[in-house]
Amino acid sequence: MTSYPNRQSSTYSNLGKAEHAIDGNSDPEWKHYSCSSTAYETKPWWRLELPGVYRVSEIQVTNRNAKRKRLNSVEIFIGNSLVNNGNDNPRCAIINDDPGCLTQTVKCWGMAGRFINLYRSFDVADALTFCEVKVYGEPAAPSMSIQKMGRNITIVGTRLCWSDALLYCRDSHWDLLSLIGPEDQEMIDELVARATFPLTSQLWVGLRRSPSGSSWFWMSGDPMDFTRWDEGSHHSSLCGGTSSQMPYFPPPPDTGRGHIRPPTHSPPPERERKSATAIGAPRLCKTRKLKGCNARYHRVSSR
Known part of the structure; x- marks a missing residue:
């Protein structure tokens, strides 16, 4: 030493x-x-x-x-x-x-x-x-943070399953992130763009489905007002996340629709695509319900 x-x-x-x-x-x-x-x-x-x-x-x-x-x-x-x-x-x-x-x-x-x-x-x-x-x-896991409008959001660069990610963020930060509105998604996309370490294709957030039904909820208790699901969501899943690979351009003023730009990373392996297909974007904001909760991804925490 x-x-x-x-x-x-x-x-x-x-x-x-x-x-x-x-x-x-x-x-x-x-x-x-x-x-x-x-x-x-x-x-x-x-x-x-x-x-x-x-x-x-x-x-x-x-x-x-x-x-x-x-x-x-x-x-x-x-x-x-x-x-x-x-x-x-x-x-x-x-x-x-x-x-x-x-x-x-x-x-x-x-x-x-x-x-x-x-x-x-x-x-x-x-x-x-x-x-x-x-x-x-x-x-310590590499991390990056951004603070706006009184919220601090951090991407933590250690691969964990959803439940371990939840416990880690509650122990070391505050909680897995709840997407309350498009501003939160914009903060995530800004963090992804600035990341100085490799990211998994999906980022865990604090989204969970009730095992006994089809209702979804944020683990933080925040209201589910921001629920524009991606069409490819897996409704059998219990966990949700957002993508680090396919950000969206802002929607053109004449259409109100976003344009998808090419992924900034190579496509994930097939087995990874099967277990997580979350996607999120600023303004054209979509959240996916993930097929499995045991895939090991980075996570987004809030404080």
Whole structure:
């Protein structure tokens, strides 16, 4: 892990270099060159820069076997901003020394970020010191967002079945998107046009059919006022989505009808076409009922 950039607000001496906290050696003895330490100062901090944006599940911090009180009230922040040296990012936890255990483990429950900061906000001068920091997690899914009219819509680039997509968006964002009106569809099409990562042919949205009937509903509870179904919809499906491949030009003023332009990606494999045939467009807006809910697609979330 020593190849990962890391810094601290100051360095006490060569014994306390910042990289000693990520060298894989959790020896708690200060004189063994295995611990980091800032100088005596107010509001000291230490920061690790990960190789990309990660969803962090847990962090372990190993204290020194002496001066253990210096780990008390240390805040852990995770995020992508370097404002205030990264100490204004969202907080995962506050840790304290445990007399019975040198290593503290905190859960961060998938918080996303590239920078991990340990920070003590006290105005009393002291050193920030510890002997090992271990970060566990996985690369965060690529995503793109757009915000208009008070709504934030995000395309998340991980392939999941519909139910997993719903749980992911509720856990990490707010919900799978409900298309309340043509403005929402226009926002989706703008996101698709700007996407910097490959998209699946269909994008899950929060559309669901009642298993006992033919009624459809948005999982968010929003009214089903926007229901211009595509003619190729599969009415046996329980899930709905929108297309990332066939956007529409705005309708000409003399006809009021949209013109389909060619797909911007290669046609999906036959088995994929069978399991999902959703299509959506600005102004000429159509939503399809998908044939199967287990196909793994990207999804559109709202906040």
